[in-house]
Amino acid sequence: MDRTHLLSDQDEAHPGPSCPAGSYADPNTVPNDGATAPPADAMPVVPGYESLGPNVIPPSDFGAAQPQAPSRAPERRFDIPAITEELAHEAFIKYARQQWRKVTQALNQQRDGYRLETFTESRTTEWDSEPYNGGGWLRSGSCSVEHPPHTSTVKGCHSCLNLGRSACSRCVNSGRTRCGSCSGMGRTSADQRCNMCQGSGMIRCHSCGGAGSITCKTCKGQGKLLCFIRLKITWKNNIYVAVIDKGSGFPVELLDQITGEKLLTDMAPVVYPVVTFPDSSVNATSESAVKEHLAQFATTCRILQQRQTIELIPITRVHYAWNEKTHIYFVYGTEHKVYTKDYPAKCCCCSIL
Numbered sequence: 001m002d003r004t005h006l007l008s009d010q011d012e013a014h015p016g017p018s019c020p021a022g023s024y025a026d027p028n029t030v031p032n033d034g035a036t037a038p039p040a041d042a043m044p045v046v047p048g049y050e051s052l053g054p055n056v057i058p059p060s061d062f063g064a065a066q067p068q069a070p071s072r073a074p075e076r077r078f079d080i081p082a083i084t085e086e087l088a089h090e091a092f093i094k095y096a097r098q099q100w101r102k103v104t105q106a107l108n109q110q111r112d113g114y115r116l117e118t119f120t121e122s123r124t125t126e127w128d129s130e131p132y133n134g135g136g137w138l139r140s141g142s143c144s145v146e147h148p149p150h151t152s153t154v155k156g157c158h159s160c161l162n163l164g165r166s167a168c169s170r171c172v173n174s175g176r177t178r179c180g181s182c183s184g185m186g187r188t189s190a191d192q193r194c195n196m197c198q199g200s201g202m203i204r205c206h207s208c209g210g211a212g213s214i215t216c217k218t219c220k221g222q223g224k225l226l227c228f229i230r231l232k233i234t235w236k237n238n239i240y241v242a243v244i245d246k247g248s249g250f251p252v253e254l255l256d257q258i259t260g261e262k263l264l265t266d267m268a269p270v271v272y273p274v275v276t277f278p279d280s281s282v283n284a285t286s287e288s289a290v291k292e293h294l295a296q297f298a299t300t301c302r303i304l305q306q307r308q309t310i311e312l313i314p315i316t317r318v319h320y321a322w323n324e325k326t327h328i329y330f331v332y333g334t335e336h337k338v339y340t341k342d343y344p345a346k347c348c349c350c351s352i353l
Contacts, residue, residue, distance in 0.1 A: 036218060037127035037227055038158040046151050049229050052125045067272040067290060083331065088318045091336045111250070112282050113260060113311040116240040116271070116289040120301035121233060128230040129155075131220040151229040158225075159218035166216045171205035175212040179203045235304075238297065240289045243313075244281050250315055250330050250339065258333030260313035267307040270294070274308065282310060 037043070040052070132154050156162040167173040178184035179201055182194035186201040193199040204210040215221040264274065274286035286308060297303055316331040329340035 036159075037129040038155055038225070040127055042155070042158070043127050043227060044153055046229060049125060049151060052127065052229065067270045067294075068268070069272050083314070083316050083336070085318075087336070088316050088331050091331045091338055111260075111313040111315055112244040112277075112279055113313055114242045114244070114274075114282055114285045114289065115309045115311075116286070116293060117307045118238045118240075118293045118297055118303055119235065119305040120238060120297050121235050121304055122301040123234075124232050125229055126232075127227060129225040129227040131218075131222045132224040132226040133222060153227050155225050155227050157216060157219035157223055160216035160223065162223045164216055164219060164221040164223040165213040168205060168208035168212055168214050170207040171212060173212045175205055175208065175210040176202040177205045238293065240293060242285050242289065244279065244285065249317070249328070250332065254332070254339060258313065258335055258337060260311035260334065262309060263312050264310040265307070266309075267305065269305060270303060271306040271308050274310065277310060 157164070160166045168175075171177050179186075179194060179197035180203075181196035182188050182201065184201040186194055186197060186199040188194050194201075197203050205212075208214050216223075219225055264277070266272075266274070271290060273290045274283050277283050277286075289308070290306075293306070294303075313333060318329050318331060320327055320329065327340070329338055331338055
């Protein structure tokens with residue numbers, strides 16, 4: 001099927017909502033060793049940001065998220081392409097090569113693929129911080145996504161208690177660690193003193209240089225933090241894909257590997273369900289998909305654009321005879337690929353009629 005998305009080719013189909021109602025923290029992100037904001041209860045209340053979290057700052061209003069029915073259904077032709085028995089036989093010849101086959105019947109079928117893409121915008125706010133170096137932190141100006149104006153405040157570093165340095169975890173603030181050469185024994189043998197530690201069993205800590213403390217990773221040694229409210233905006237293409245099963249016995253998972261004929265493409269801020277397609281099951285699928293995406297995203301995200309497409313995937317079910325038995329194979333897609341489940345045993349002495 002066509003994998004051209006509204007945003008990019010990197011999106012994948014997801015059955016559930018892609019705009020979470022909770023935190024936007026990525027579980028796969030490596031923890032940041034840099035500045036972290038103090039606990040939220042230690043931060044002041046900023047006017048307009050009384051409640052931080054997801055979706056508390058609504059995106060710009062692009063209009064009501066309600067599908068609008070077209071004034072008049074456009075004239076569309078939904079012709080179903082078919083292939084002849086000769087073409088089905090020829091495709092199988094390429095697949096079977098030097099095997100004995102005789103086509104007895106070719107039944108042209110189809111699969112309808114429906115796809116709904118919903119492009120959404122969602123927002124989240126949270127306290128964040130960076131080391132404070134004494135700059136002009138209260139300056140006003142144009143709003144940036146990551147640092148809205150008039151939300152900054154300077155706080156003492158909560159990690160090092162304003163000192164700018166933290167206790168070394170390797171030597172536990174002592175400045176010395178056990179000698180690795182003698183394992184802290186002070187001697188390498190019964191009659192020889194360890195040259196590395198001069199017999200003391202302890203050496204200077206390599207992590208802190210013997211100081212017993214290291215530069216605070218949170219404030220980078222500044223002792224203060226510039227705290228601010230960070231606004232994060234996420235755009236995502238949410239995809240709904242369905243294949244209408246005609247009960248032909250053809251495996252649905254193979255349809256992702258081929259292309260079909262695009263019959264309908266409809267794009268709007270909010271699309272209206274398809275109602276005029278000849279196959280009522282496609283119309284029902286479209287109505288269900290549009291309702292599902294509206295229910296999932298209209299209350300947690302801003303729907304910016306939607307697109308729905310319908311593809312016709314040609315499938316020909318071919319019955320053939322071999323060794324007085326009847327078998328079945330399929331010719332599918334515009335590439336005329338062949339699939340068979342009960343392919344007979346190969347032989348080297350058969351020829352194609």
